[in-house]
Amino acid sequence: MSATSGLSRRQFLQWAGGGVVILVSCGPLRVFSQNADHISPEDFNAYLVIGNDGRITVFSGKIEMGQGVMTSQAQMVAEELGVALASIDMVLGDTDRCPVDSGTFGSLTTRMFGPVLRAAAAQARAELLALAAQKLGVAPERLMVKDGVVSAASEPGRSVSYGALSKGAKIARTIDGQAILRAASEFHVMGHSPVRLDGREKVTGAAKYAADIRIPGMLYARILRPPSHGAKLLHLDSAAAERLHGVALVNRDGLIAVLHADPEAAEQALRGIKAEWQVPEPQVDPQSIYEHLVAAAPPLKTIEERGDVEAARRGAARIFEATYQKGYVAHAALETHAAVAEIKEGKATIWASTQTPFPTRDRVAKALGIDPVRVRVITPLLGGGFGGKSADAQALEAAHLAQITGRAVHLAWTREEEFYNDTFDPASVVKVVSGMQPNGKIALWDYAVYCAGNRGAVPCYDISNARFRSSGGISYGVDKSPTTLHPFAVGPWRAPGANMNVFATESQIDMMAAAAAEDPLAFRLRHVSDPRMRRVLQAAADVFGWRAAARPSRRGCGLACSIDAGTYVATMAEVEVDPATGQVGVTRVVCAQDMGIVVNPDGAKMQVEGGITMGLGYTLSEELQFRGGEILDRNFGTYAIPRFSWVPRIEVVLVKNDDLAPQGGGEPSITTTGAVIANAVFDATGARLFRLPMTADRIRQATAKANSV
Amino acid sequence: MSVPTERSIQFELNGRHVSLNTDEQRALLWVLRTDFALTGTKYGCGQGSCGACTVIVDGKPIRSCLTPLKNVAGKQVRTIEALAHNGELHPLQQAFIDHGAVQCGFCTPGMILSAEALLRETPNPSPEAIVSHLERNLCRCGAHQRIVAAVQSAARRSSGQS
Numbered sequence: 001m002s003a004t005s006g007l008s009r010r011q012f013l014q015w016a017g018g019g020v021v022i023l024v025s026c027g028p029l030r031v032f033s034q035n036a037d038h039i040s041p042e043d044f045n046a047y048l049v050i051g052n053d054g055r056i057t058v059f060s061g062k063i064e065m066g067q068g069v070m071t072s073q074a075q076m077v078a079e080e081l082g083v084a085l086a087s088i089d090m091v092l093g094d095t096d097r098c099p100v101d102s103g104t105f106g107s108l109t110t111r112m113f114g115p116v117l118r119a120a121a122a123q124a125r126a127e128l129l130a131l132a133a134q135k136l137g138v139a140p141e142r143l144m145v146k147d148g149v150v151s152a153a154s155e156p157g158r159s160v161s162y163g164a165l166s167k168g169a170k171i172a173r174t175i176d177g178q179a180i181l182r183a184a185s186e187f188h189v190m191g192h193s194p195v196r197l198d199g200r201e202k203v204t205g206a207a208k209y210a211a212d213i214r215i216p217g218m219l220y221a222r223i224l225r226p227p228s229h230g231a232k233l234l235h236l237d238s239a240a241a242e243r244l245h246g247v248a249l250v251n252r253d254g255l256i257a258v259l260h261a262d263p264e265a266a267e268q269a270l271r272g273i274k275a276e277w278q279v280p281e282p283q284v285d286p287q288s289i290y291e292h293l294v295a296a297a298p299p300l301k302t303i304e305e306r307g308d309v310e311a312a313r314r315g316a317a318r319i320f321e322a323t324y325q326k327g328y329v330a331h332a333a334l335e336t337h338a339a340v341a342e343i344k345e346g347k348a349t350i351w352a353s354t355q356t357p358f359p360t361r362d363r364v365a366k367a368l369g370i371d372p373v374r375v376r377v378i379t380p381l382l383g384g385g386f387g388g389k390s391a392d393a394q395a396l397e398a399a400h401l402a403q404i405t406g407r408a409v410h411l412a413w414t415r416e417e418e419f420y421n422d423t424f425d426p427a428s429v430v431k432v433v434s435g436m437q438p439n440g441k442i443a444l445w446d447y448a449v450y451c452a453g454n455r456g457a458v459p460c461y462d463i464s465n466a467r468f469r470s471s472g473g474i475s476y477g478v479d480k481s482p483t484t485l486h487p488f489a490v491g492p493w494r495a496p497g498a499n500m501n502v503f504a505t506e507s508q509i510d511m512m513a514a515a516a517a518e519d520p521l522a523f524r525l526r527h528v529s530d531p532r533m534r535r536v537l538q539a540a541a542d543v544f545g546w547r548a549a550a551r552p553s554r555r556g557c558g559l560a561c562s563i564d565a566g567t568y569v570a571t572m573a574e575v576e577v578d579p580a581t582g583q584v585g586v587t588r589v590v591c592a593q594d595m596g597i598v599v600n601p602d603g604a605k606m607q608v609e610g611g612i613t614m615g616l617g618y619t620l621s622e623e624l625q626f627r628g629g630e631i632l633d634r635n636f637g638t639y640a641i642p643r644f645s646w647v648p649r650i651e652v653v654l655v656k657n658d659d660l661a662p663q664g665g666g667e668p669s670i671t672t673t674g675a676v677i678a679n680a681v682f683d684a685t686g687a688r689l690f691r692l693p694m695t696a697d698r699i700r701q702a703t704a705k706a707n708s709v
Numbered sequence: 710m711s712v713p714t715e716r717s718i719q720f721e722l723n724g725r726h727v728s729l730n731t732d733e734q735r736a737l738l739w740v741l742r743t744d745f746a747l748t749g750t751k752y753g754c755g756q757g758s759c760g761a762c763t764v765i766v767d768g769k770p771i772r773s774c775l776t777p778l779k780n781v782a783g784k785q786v787r788t789i790e791a792l793a794h795n796g797e798l799h800p801l802q803q804a805f806i807d808h809g810a811v812q813c814g815f816c817t818p819g820m821i822l823s824a825e826a827l828l829r830e831t832p833n834p835s836p837e838a839i840v841s842h843l844e845r846n847l848c849r850c851g852a853h854q855r856i857v858a859a860v861q862s863a864a865r866r867s868s869g870q871s
Binding site for chain 2: 065067195196198199201202204205206207208262263264332381382384386416606611612613643644649650
């Protein structure tokens, strides 16, 4: 048995108690999984088990963090298997029971794991039909399935339930890729919007998140944090803390913690610790960071090139040169990172708020020096992730503390720790040189992105002479930049890199349209031949009531589009700007999206609305304040995330495209928010903003400058 | 470090009389979550900025992370766990589900209890009044417009105008 799975096949079948079990082995995983390279051939995992009682248990390594995949995955299985949604139980993110998975990010669940899950369910249906054919003495093709009951098409009374078929059966099948998925025209469960499966527990307070896990005798831990990243501990006095009754102190390899059976007593003990630190001289701040990043970033690498950029530059009638900047942004999920760890009889169990249960299991195993089979990560519901819970330092800290103290340990970061330990969306810079012919055609696009990564860097416009260069970043996978590049940790943040790249690209396009005195929608359509993009642009315009005009028209209407996670997005927004204060009120947003087959239309709309709303933060207010490695924003008092009064009326249009398999839904809409608001602000004021966030001060200054020219 | 003042504190919790011998300065949030295992009340910021820890005390929404236990002595405390009645959801809870006003669910208990307090005082609030009342409750998933719609719909249902 391999080290990467928790149970052997035999153990699993024992545990599942028989029934029909659909497994996956290496082959299909290699085809479908995001990162299957490390999986050895003897690995197996179950996707679904049909129990004797007819209930279906679905196992998925994908976790629920609000994006609705508990429900959408259940819908996919219910559809392909032919059962009612209510008969499905979901087990998510439990490394002892679920298929190996690299994590929940990148809008990949429906796009990449969905086909595997549907194939598993379709395979199970085929197996059950074969069993029913034997039992009923009817050929499989003459059978029909409804709500988990197989009956003869010509004789509905002749029937048998899935539960009855599973009884006594011990069938394990591996997906062979032969099962045929249902077409969109046949959907009964997919394509509909049932209420979410986790809704009731969430409105009643019954829903369990990592910090809600209770183990008898567990201790609450609080960890001493340095005042600044890079600080060195000079002196520690823990005498006062240790005098408190019931306090356990840990001081090992830089991990300094106090633990107590009561969380507030642990907090009080922490306050009793006196520590002196040597803080390094700050080198960068929010003003100087951009120059530093351009200078210190790894060399630019060409990621795509077409035509002759140099010749085009020499031949262009007009050249547009611009630099765009965006600050560091926090994830600020309402739930802070939390974990409960227990080590019993040589096996560690960690309940963790993590988007990456399997990599977390492997990291915990490595940290504790034990075999991964001896670590089980269980993922309760997450109170938001947004990429921030791909980092799982809290799980490692809790596991270490459990190992050191020999007790179950509860660790929930405070909001201040959350800000200190966050893996921020990196500050980044984009430099664009573009050129236009006298007829208003884009002749040149020379694009360089520093530190954001290249997701969203290559737009769908038809430009014959173009070059795209990137210094790297965390858009896809690991950031290989030197650790000294940023003054603290950075990491993936909802649609990593794409928010910046779309902001820069779509601002530049808008600038060129304005220079050509052409309506920005018409200008885009003239440069887009991709029919999917043309369709979403038109769909957004129809619902928005787009009025063609050269910009600025002083009406405050903007447009931006992008392709992200296989999904096409066009967003239009209307804003009001108070020129005296620079305050922006976003009054209306229309977002049209082509995401292929839509598994759950209302769930998809919630993701679009959520992306646009969350995006208002990086667009208008969110910019981490810091001095070197010292994080100055430590709570919501100074770090402003969107509130009710900021939120416009948002209308979502799902452009039907049932010929295409489901594409990503969690991230695409947020990629357009910065650009669409920037373009709307330009239309309202005539001022173009090159830096995110567009704070009121920056808009007021830019507006005053634009109007004084 | 201050010496804890241990006292007997009594109050009504979700309709039940409770009595505790404990430090009266402890925050209500941690007493609920630790001593009573009522984990529906959430920690989000610890300084009253986010509203995830909102509970109802004598009909008013309060931030339990900033409320010392002594402040609720002799009062009625209501948490999200007690909002449904005999398994039947409160109209606000049902409306949050029906309108898709729940994503990650972490702000949801505080949102629902804040809204419950609003509807108690203003049975038919305008959308502007809902926005203004919930302005200090944070939601990171971006469910805002659905939360406002859910509160409006629950208000209509409660006052029989559905």
